[in-house]
Amino acid sequence: MTAITPTTLSATSLSPRTRAVTEFVLDNLVWFILATVLTVFSLTIPQFFQIGIFSNIIEQSAVLGVMSIGLSLLIIAGHLDLSVESVAALSAMVVAMLFANSGAGLKYVLTPEWLVFPVSLAIALAVGAVIGATNAFFVVRLKMNAFIVTLASFIWVRGLVQKLPDGRSAQGLPDALRFLAIERYNVLYIPLIAWIAILCFVVFAFILKRTPFGRHLTLIGGNKIASFRAGIATDRIITVSFILAGAIAGLAGWLLAIRTSGATANLGTGMLFQAFAAVVIGGVSLQGGVGRLSGVFAGVLLLSSIHTAINLMSLPASYTQIILGLLVLAAVLLDTLKLSIRQRLT
Amino acid sequence: MTEAGQPLLELKDITRRFGAIEALRGVSFSVRRGEVVALLGDNGAGKSTLVKIIAGGLEPSSGRMIFDGVERTFASPAAAKAAGIETVYQDLSLCTNVDVVANFFMGRELTKNVLGIRVLDEKAMEDICAKAIAAAGTRIPSLHVNVEHLSGGQRQAIELNRFVHFGGKLVLLDEPFAALGVEQTRRGLDMIKRVAAQGIGVIVITHVMAQAFQVADRIVVIRQGVVAGDIAGDKTTPEEVIRMITGDAQMGRQASA
Ligand SMILES: Nc1ncnc2c1ncn2[C@@H]1O[C@H](COP(=O)(O)OP(=O)(O)OP(=O)(O)O)[C@@H](O)[C@H]1O
Ligand SMILES: [Mg+2]
Numbered sequence: 001m002t003a004i005t006p007t008t009l010s011a012t013s014l015s016p017r018t019r020a021v022t023e024f025v026l027d028n029l030v031w032f033i034l035a036t037v038l039t040v041f042s043l044t045i046p047q048f049f050q051i052g053i054f055s056n057i058i059e060q061s062a063v064l065g066v067m068s069i070g071l072s073l074l075i076i077a078g079h080l081d082l083s084v085e086s087v088a089a090l091s092a093m094v095v096a097m098l099f100a101n102s103g104a105g106l107k108y109v110l111t112p113e114w115l116v117f118p119v120s121l122a123i124a125l126a127v128g129a130v131i132g133a134t135n136a137f138f139v140v141r142l143k144m145n146a147f148i149v150t151l152a153s154f155i156w157v158r159g160l161v162q163k164l165p166d167g168r169s170a171q172g173l174p175d176a177l178r179f180l181a182i183e184r185y186n187v188l189y190i191p192l193i194a195w196i197a198i199l200c201f202v203v204f205a206f207i208l209k210r211t212p213f214g215r216h217l218t219l220i221g222g223n224k225i226a227s228f229r230a231g232i233a234t235d236r237i238i239t240v241s242f243i244l245a246g247a248i249a250g251l252a253g254w255l256l257a258i259r260t261s262g263a264t265a266n267l268g269t270g271m272l273f274q275a276f277a278a279v280v281i282g283g284v285s286l287q288g289g290v291g292r293l294s295g296v297f298a299g300v301l302l303l304s305s306i307h308t309a310i311n312l313m314s315l316p317a318s319y320t321q322i323i324l325g326l327l328v329l330a331a332v333l334l335d336t337l338k339l340s341i342r343q344r345l346t
Numbered sequence: 347m348t349e350a351g352q353p354l355l356e357l358k359d360i361t362r363r364f365g366a367i368e369a370l371r372g373v374s375f376s377v378r379r380g381e382v383v384a385l386l387g388d389n390g391a392g393k394s395t396l397v398k399i400i401a402g403g404l405e406p407s408s409g410r411m412i413f414d415g416v417e418r419t420f421a422s423p424a425a426a427k428a429a430g431i432e433t434v435y436q437d438l439s440l441c442t443n444v445d446v447v448a449n450f451f452m453g454r455e456l457t458k459n460v461l462g463i464r465v466l467d468e469k470a471m472e473d474i475c476a477k478a479i480a481a482a483g484t485r486i487p488s489l490h491v492n493v494e495h496l497s498g499g500q501r502q503a504i505e506l507n508r509f510v511h512f513g514g515k516l517v518l519l520d521e522p523f524a525a526l527g528v529e530q531t532r533r534g535l536d537m538i539k540r541v542a543a544q545g546i547g548v549i550v551i552t553h554v555m556a557q558a559f560q561v562a563d564r565i566v567v568i569r570q571g572v573v574a575g576d577i578a579g580d581k582t583t584p585e586e587v588i589r590m591i592t593g594d595a596q597m598g599r600q601a602s603a
Pocket of ligand 2: 395
């Protein structure tokens with residue numbers, strides 16, 4: 001614009017164009033990696049290049065993707081929520097116990113039948129929000145460490161998931177819910193639950209990037225004291241973030257219940273680490289303040305692509321574990337690399 | 347305007363303890379509208395503590411504060427800011443993970459209404475920020491570069507431009523020129539004079555005697571948590587102020603007058 005155009009730039013030899021392109025590639029690096037990986041898989045693995053496979057990858061990403069959104073928000077705000085996996089399981093279990101028709105299911109039928117859709121959704125969100133609020137209470141009010149608080153929730157909430165149905169499972173959700181996961185209702189080959197996840201990513205990416213709330217979240221993650229001094233209601237924003245992360249985990253649980261048509265006592269175990277992996281691979285910094293939800297989405301897709309490829313090649317599942325671990329390390333390495341490239345840009 | 351009227355800020359016997367340490371042991375002085383007060387004192391004298399108390403970031407252990415004619419205690423920086431107190435802290439208060447514009451508008455982002463949703467108005471913020479920074483003659487490579495890539499001086503300039511732009515009634519500057527070069531410091535001192543000419547009260551902390559004498563209408567010296575001297579800038583000398591700071595002449599000229 002005025003005096004601050006790149007002409008007043010001191011030491012940069014890069015043209016603005018090269019610089020813009022490099023920035024763009026760095027910002028969206030995970031997407032480029034995803035594209036590369038998909039191309040390599042398509043060329044080397046027989047039967048990989050099919051609509052069915054791709055739609056499967058997206059479908060598999062739905063629940064993990066939604067869970068990763070809440071986790072990302074808190075990590076960007078400079079905190080942590082280890083409880084998302086258990087919270088999702090609890091929401092799934094509560095919904096399944098109320099509305100499933102076998103096992104621990106209580107078979108509540110609402111009239112008209114479609115009411116089960118909004119009611120179960122509201123219950124799942126509320127369960128998540130309540131646990132998010134208790135996490136917030138301990139972290140914000142009592143100033144306890146978020147790692148410890150949410151680790152405790154991770155454990156006791158899972159205990160609740162096992163206790164509520166007395167270790168049994170609850171299976172068989174009504175069609176008014178199941179239709180979200182049934183292939184017949186796919187839109188553009190993509191199942192409805194995956195569309196819900198995509199919608200969540202769009203909405204929360206917008207909130208993070210374009211609203212004052214999202215801006216404040218990022219500022220707090222960058223420098224909490226500076227944000228506080230600047231008059232930002234840091235405690236309120238962190239409280240809201242915990243509640244949001246809980247509610248989003250509740251939504252993930254709702255989708256999980258629908259996808260598996262019920263809930264078991266160990267539903268979703270292991271998802272926390274996958275969510276963490278996706279978040280880190282997606283470029284969210286565990287230091288806080290840095291990250292984009294589009295990257296996280298790509299991270300989730302990358303994980304399910306690799307998962308699917310391993311299945312197709314009928315390799316043992318343990319391979320996934322090993323690759324996942326390596327991938328997380330690679331992501332962190334990549335992050336340092338990106339930083340040094342960026343420093344050379346300015 | 348109300349030059350002769352009541353002071354803008356009046357501190358009465360402010361104390362502050364940190365456990366066994368008495369950082370402030372009863373500080374009283376006042377600032378009028380349009381007046382520049384230089385706050386001097388050795389390391390650990392209690393200057394930053396006092397600034398934080400006025401700015402709402404710390405509560406005094408005892409004492410009263412009258413701002414704009416009303417007795418106030420600010421529970422948070424947000425409350426002090428809402429009352430019209432702008433602060434530039436000694437340890438810089440920027441978020442290095444976001445760009446210059448986001449820092450400039452931190453906590454008071456401009457928004458526009460899109461379909462009933464409050465959305466950040468990036469364009470408007472960028473324009474205003476560009477104007478403010480250009481007017482101050484600060485050279486920053488790009489407004490969209492994250493602050494982590496800027497030099498200490500550039501960072502300090504952002505904070506200075508921020509208070510000039512947002513104004514308010516009282517400005518607190520805690521060693522604002524520590525990282526600035528000669529030219530930037532000169533501009534900074536000009537900024538202070540310009541801001542004061544608008545009727546805004548200024549408290550500026552500095553260790554550089556020349557800077558204090560250049561801008562200050564009054565010089566207040568704090569030593570070991572108490573006011574060791576409070577004197578008009580044109581009625582004293584650097585030597586005398588140094589004696590007040592170190593405590594060689596107990597109360598400076600005030601006592602002997
Ligand atoms: N949060 C705190 N906890 C304990 N002691 C503190 C705290 N903040 C300040 N102090 C103590 O209070 C005294 C005054 O500190 P302050 O930072 O106000 O000094 P200052 O005059 O700003 O010094 P400088 O010129 O070095 O910036 C010092 O002894 C300091 O160690
Ligand atoms: Mg200080």
